[in-house]
Amino acid sequence: MSYNNNGNVVPAADPLPGKKTKLQSSRSWVSIVATGESETLDVDKYAIMHRVQIHARDLRILDPNLSYPSTILGRERAVVLNLEHIKAIITADEVLLRDPSDENVIPVLKELERRLPVGNEAQNGQGDGKESSAANNDADAAEEDDSPFEFRALEVFLEAICSFLAARTTELETAAYPALDELTSKISSRNLDRVRKLKSAMTRLTARVQKVRDELEQLLDDDDDMADLYLSRKLSSASSASSSPNCYLTSPTIGSKISRASRASLATARGDENDVEELEMLLEAYFMQIDSTLNRLTTLREYIDDTEDYINIQLDNHRNQLIQLELVLSSGTVCSAFYSLVAGIFGMNIPYTWNDNHGYMFKYVVILTGAICVILFTFIMSHARYKGLVGS
Secondary structure, three states, X not given: OEEOOOOOEEOOOOOOHHHHHHHHHHHEEEEEEOOOOEEEEEOOHHHHHHHHOOOHHHHHOOOOOOOOOXXXXXXXXXXXXXXXXXXXEEOOOXXXXXXXXXXXXXXXXXXXXXXXXXXXXXXXXXXXXXXXXXXXXXXXXXXXXOOXXXXXXXXXXXXXXXXXXXHHHHHHHHHHHHHHHHHHHOOOHHHHHHHHHHHHHHHHHHHHHHHHHHHHHHHHHOHHHHHOOOHHHHHHHHHHHOOOHHHHHHOHHHHHHOOHHHHHXXXXXXXXXXXOHHHHHHHHHHHXXXXXXXXXXXXXHHHHHHHHHHHHHHHHHHHHHHHHHHHHHHHHHHHHHHHHHHHHHHHOOOOOHHHOOOOOHHHHHHHHHHHHHHHHHHHHHHHHHHOOOOOO
8 A cells, every 4th residue: 555645545556467367377276076067266286285185296297387298197196197288186086177267178178077977977967959868878978987087087188188189280280291392392491481380390299299108108117107096996995994895885974985986996996906907908099099199290200301301302403513514614714724825825925936937837736725625625524424523
């Protein structure tokens, strides 16, 4: 609070709009539960850490102001996921998604709300007609899916990021191939600059795709890391350790903490806890998809390299033609120098005794000089052709 010259109170100015928006977006989260219902949360990082019980270093990975590579981390009660614009925390019964107002995140949020509900939960709140029919189809598909809640959420995120990167690759291919073909037909500064920008964009996109692929490959290579992503199994094991199996199935307190999908996977939790076949098949499917995208970018890079080689060959050909022209001109200059030498000798105003009464010698000297020039020019060109400087 401040005062003006008249003693009136002047209210403090509001903070800059840009800073205010940035602060709000950094605190904005959306929570999606197993029923598909979403709730917007405006909380700080300490509330999120207490809510999902993760460390600050794990939450720092999801900070949009910091640059972290694509990461999927399994913790005791949560999965921390950072895939490009998708920054989320998955628990056994809840998904926390950061920056829900982002244009790239909105389709992911809608897909979560559509695919997370299981069974009758997917049919609640649906309208009639085509909308109801589509909802029933989704519900039938969801009934067949006995995957734990965290796997269904993880599948949505993997599908979204693979589709996003594939779409960016398609856009790049659509712009790159015509530009490369145009460059081969006409080499100009405009076409060269256009291809340079496309190659830079391809390099950046390849690095992004490579990071996602490496993260999935790293998970597939380590069974322990995949086992850490079984949140429902770990929650079931922790609950069964503190109560008998019968109480576990009938206790409303524990049942409220475990989602329907978690209870459906109880048999798996009681079995081999090192069995990661379900998650391995899920990751392999999207690993093959992201690997296919990377192969498309690799093919595009090879096409760019082939185009560069073709252009270099054309430039070398033009350079050789210039060298050939320069050699011909230089040879002609050397041969002309002999005529200049003869003209200089006979043109000097110096008395020579052999020049008296021997005027016919000039004719023979000119003929002899011409023959020497022809022989010299032929020798130079033959030697240049032998060295490969000129064509045959």
